[in-house]
Amino acid sequence: MKNEALYTYILGLADNSLILGQRLGELCGHGPSLETDIACTNISLDLIGQTRTYYQYAAKVSGKEITEDDVAFLRLEREYRNVLLVEQPNTHFGFVIARQYLFDVFHLLFLNELQHSKDETLSAIAKKGIKEVSYHKRFSGDWVKRLGDGTEESHKKMQEAVNALWRYTDELFEMSEGDQQMATEGIGVDLSKLKEAYYEEVSELLSEATLEVPERKYFSYGGKKGIHTEHMGYLLSDLQYMQRTYPNMQW
Amino acid sequence: MTIALHPNIDSHLIETLELVSDPEIPVLTVLDLGVIREAVERDGVVQIKLTPTYSGCPAMDVIGDDLRTAFAKVGKEVHVELVLAPAWTTDWISEAGKRKMEDYGIAAPLEETADKDALLGNKRIVKCPQCGSTNTHLVSQFGSTACKALFKCDDCLEPFDYFKCLK
Numbered sequence: 001m002k003n004e005a006l007y008t009y010i011l012g013l014a015d016n017s018l019i020l021g022q023r024l025g026e027l028c029g030h031g032p033s034l035e036t037d038i039a040c041t042n043i044s045l046d047l048i049g050q051t052r053t054y055y056q057y058a059a060k061v062s063g064k065e066i067t068e069d070d071v072a073f074l075r076l077e078r079e080y081r082n083v084l085l086v087e088q089p090n091t092h093f094g095f096v097i098a099r100q101y102l103f104d105v106f107h108l109l110f111l112n113e114l115q116h117s118k119d120e121t122l123s124a125i126a127k128k129g130i131k132e133v134s135y136h137k138r139f140s141g142d143w144v145k146r147l148g149d150g151t152e153e154s155h156k157k158m159q160e161a162v163n164a165l166w167r168y169t170d171e172l173f174e175m176s177e178g179d180q181q182m183a184t185e186g187i188g189v190d191l192s193k194l195k196e197a198y199y200e201e202v203s204e205l206l207s208e209a210t211l212e213v214p215e216r217k218y219f220s221y222g223g224k225k226g227i228h229t230e231h232m233g234y235l236l237s238d239l240q241y242m243q244r245t246y247p248n249m250q251w
Numbered sequence: 252m253t254i255a256l257h258p259n260i261d262s263h264l265i266e267t268l269e270l271v272s273d274p275e276i277p278v279l280t281v282l283d284l285g286v287i288r289e290a291v292e293r294d295g296v297v298q299i300k301l302t303p304t305y306s307g308c309p310a311m312d313v314i315g316d317d318l319r320t321a322f323a324k325v326g327k328e329v330h331v332e333l334v335l336a337p338a339w340t341t342d343w344i345s346e347a348g349k350r351k352m353e354d355y356g357i358a359a360p361l362e363e364t365a366d367k368d369a370l371l372g373n374k375r376i377v378k379c380p381q382c383g384s385t386n387t388h389l390v391s392q393f394g395s396t397a398c399k400a401l402f403k404c405d406d407c408l409e410p411f412d413y414f415k416c417l418k
Contacts (some may be wrong), residue, residue, distance in 0.1 A: 035391035035401075042393040049307020053335065101403035128306055131338060131417055139392055
């Protein structure tokens with residue numbers, strides 16, 4: 001493939017949105033209230049919309065006769081490049097919100113940089129995404145505050161979720177060789193530069209939500225290399241079911 | 252008038268474009284919505300540049316199909332290209348579009364600062380499209396489609412959609 005590095009880079013970005021979109025989509029009809037159910041599925045729709053434009057671009061870059069659907073549905077687990085955070089399950093609503101907030105803060109910082117990419121398509125996707133992701137962050141941030149600074153029970157559950165998911169935050173800033181190459185070429189983003197702003201912003205909001213900022217020194221990595229947590233296989237079996245059972249089916 | 256509003260659209264195509272509406276808000280044509288960024292006829296083929304309101308808006312696929320159908324009826328072939336930049340903003344909704352939206356029962360987008368106040372629940376400023384009262388409150392930041400939020404009027408007690416400002 002001519003543009004292997006760019007292709008892989010696009011997949012990494014798209015996979016984060018696809019897998020988180022899939023997780024949120026699981027809540028369709030199962031959200032804790034009608035409003036939050038609609039919110040989670042609306043956010044899912046935005047993310048999957050972004051994914052589609054990334055995958056369409058990836059399919060074009062690949063130079064092969066493939067479509068966005070091939071890229072989305074017909075890869076093996078090891079070929080998905082999403083970070084571990086986004087594949088974590090919807091354990092309870094506190095987890096859904098913590099996962100969302102921890103990703104949204106990163107996502108917005110990331111897109112703010114990606115809009116300056118030399119690659120016109122990536123820059124356009126980023127500019128479009130910034131408008132949507134700002135709204136996601138407002139929603140998830142509000143709920144972190146509401147639950148953290150809510151009842152004794154909601155505070156306890158929110159803290160539990162933040163503590164459990166914290167270990168996946170450092171991977172957001174991990175630079176693979178491909179990331180490095182893309183950043184050097186002015187196409188990708190230097191993730192290490194976002195780290196300080198990220199932890200500062202998250203810590204501030206957690207404090208406002210009367211939550212403790214975890215002091216964890218140990219972090220989990222692997223997603224960006226295709227080595228996922230055990231939850232990923234179950235997620236993919238749902239996601240890929242139709243295409244695996246009825247190959248090439250179309251709506 | 253119509254021509255001046257759409258500098259990148261060949262005037263003879265406007266009549267057909269006006270027949271294509273948003274499948275979710277059928278009173279709005281694609282021109283009212285501002286999603287047609289360019290429409291020109293070259294060598295017998297109509298080249299259209301369409302921009303999505305929101306990345307995941309399912310209406311875009313339908314609008315693409317509807318454009319092909321509408322032009323097929325007048326014997327023209329259409330090529331639709333999806334463009335992302337510059338990103339769509341609610342400023343591109345025409346004044347006529349905003350009026351039609353209100354008549355249809357959807358509150359039209361406020362300007363950016365007012366919109367923020369409304370969606371954070373700070374101020375009661377979104378006007379109820381049923382009775383005109385601004386004694387309304389936010390029920391949900393997300394609504395029936397990606398572009399709307401849900402409000403309720405505390406005077407006439409009717410719930411209604413508010414089209415969010417997108418800049």
